[in-house]
Amino acid sequence: MVERAWLIIIRFGEYLLKQQWVGLTIIWVLLLAAGAEGIGRRVGEATPKKPAAVVKMTDQLTFEPARVTIKAGETVRWKSASLLVHTVTGDPALAAKPEDAALPPGAKPFNSGNIKPGGQFQHTFKVPGTYRYFCIPHEGAGMIGVVVVQPATT
Amino acid sequence: MKRKHVFRRNVIIFVPGLLLGLIAGLVLSAGREAPAVTRQASGNMAAIKMLQALAPARGYLQAHRGVQDPLGLLGGPVKVRIRQSEGGVFVALPDHRRLDKDVFGTPRLPRAYGGTPGINGVPPILRDVQESRYTVMKKKSPFGDKYIVMADGKLRLEAVDATATDAAQSHDSVRMEASWRDKKGNTYTVQCCQMLATHGVEFPTFGGVVTNHLLHGFTRLGTALMPTEFTYFAFWGMGSVSKNGKVLDHPRLVHGMLTEYVRTQGYRLAFDREVTPTRQQFHLMVAPFKPVMKEGRFIPSPVKTGFTLPNGVELPFWHVMFENLEVKGRRG
Ligand SMILES: [Cu+2]
Secondary structure, eight states: OHHHHHHHHHHHHHHHHHHOHHHHHHHHHHHHHHHHHHHHHHHHHHSOOOOSEEEEEOTTSOEESSEEEEETTOEEEEEEOSSSOBOOEEOGGGOSSGGGOBOOTTOOOEEOOOBOTTOEEEEEOOSOEEEEEEOTTTTTTTOEEEEEEEOOOO | OOSOOOOOOOOOOOOOOSTHHHHHHHHHHHHHHOHHHHHHHHHHHHHHHHHHHTOTTHHHHHHHTTOSSOOBOTTOOEEEEEEEOSSOEEEEOOBOOBOOHHHHBOSSSBOSOOSSTTTSOOOGGGEEEETTEEEEESSOBSOSSOEEEEEEEEEEEEEEEOBOSOOSSOOOEEEEEEEEEOTTSOEEEEEEEEEEOSSOSSSOOGGGEEEEEEESGGGOSSOTTSOOEEEEEEEEEEEEEEETTEEEEEEEEEEEEEEEEOEEGGGEEOOGGGOEEEEEEEEEEEOSEEEETTTTEEEEOOOOOOOBOTTSOBOOOEEEEEOSOEEEEEEO
């Protein structure tokens, strides 16, 4: 069906092309419209999931709430409510103290990189278990949070 | 950095540390009250002189401050570059410092009491005691747990550590500009150094710049009110304090240092056993006192910061922490 439509467009284009410059303009308009629709569809697919929990990062060097509970496959969104740069880092290899980061077996480490004032980050948790994460610049000042991921209900 | 860096030959008589102002302020305000208290004040002054004479580095400094051609660092000069390009800063507010037993000892066996009170040690009389333990320093200082966050912290610093020891001259250099912005949109800037402290009076300044050294706390290099901290880079010199591009105070003593992380839960200033060795922070200090060159001592002089505290008083110092850093250092 789509191929047939394109065929008609192209044939029509060829016809117009033989006529005058207006033809070119029309072809371009049609092509751009088709492209824009395709891009729009892809963006729609990638639109972030609605988070199951939202955690604020503050000037008091806290994650609020410090502990959230979600189900496997759900997403947590972190939002900066701070003038400072923070990170959301669930990676024991990047922790100054081993006890500040923990992942359940089979879970992959995650790290937001620098989140500027007003910025945000989100992560989808697939493996159930308890995740302990921290902020790289403020780990020493106790900026640590916990995500508890329960098995997904069927 | 608009101001061209001046290669410093000048000798600054330099008492590093911060609380002389507070102590002298106490003495001066006491002196205004009554003649009887004036006698007590002169007694305090004599006590302060006795304490100053006990500064542990006096002999070392006497041997070094006249050196005209000091030796260089083993392995050659170290060049340092530090930047913060985004993110806020922590601005310390006056507070009572909790006293670490590892630094200050116990009432039975006090440590770290010599030198200008607070600048170097803290005399026992200024320490609160509870159940045979020291608790806090009675007077407020720039070294405590209270802080506010300000936006848009920017730091640009380039420095060379070439000269090893304290001396009359130095080949060290520092060019620094640091700024941050308050809620009302005012921008505060500190620039340094038109001159470096080529030697100290109460403790060494290593030509003005020092790298890879232990400072503060039990070392008695700088105030004992800061915890003992490994310091990758530090400087002491004379600079300027501005607000919205207008110089408010100049010249002022400026001290900066890149250290391991010395804040703990809730941004409390750490005790020695609480520091995080594998994280870094940069501290900037503009001290509330000024040197009297001829006398080799300092007089209290609150910094004109242009920033008013909620109680209506102008913040008399800047003690600002930068924690989103890019650091580069190399030899040669
Ligand atoms: Cu943080």
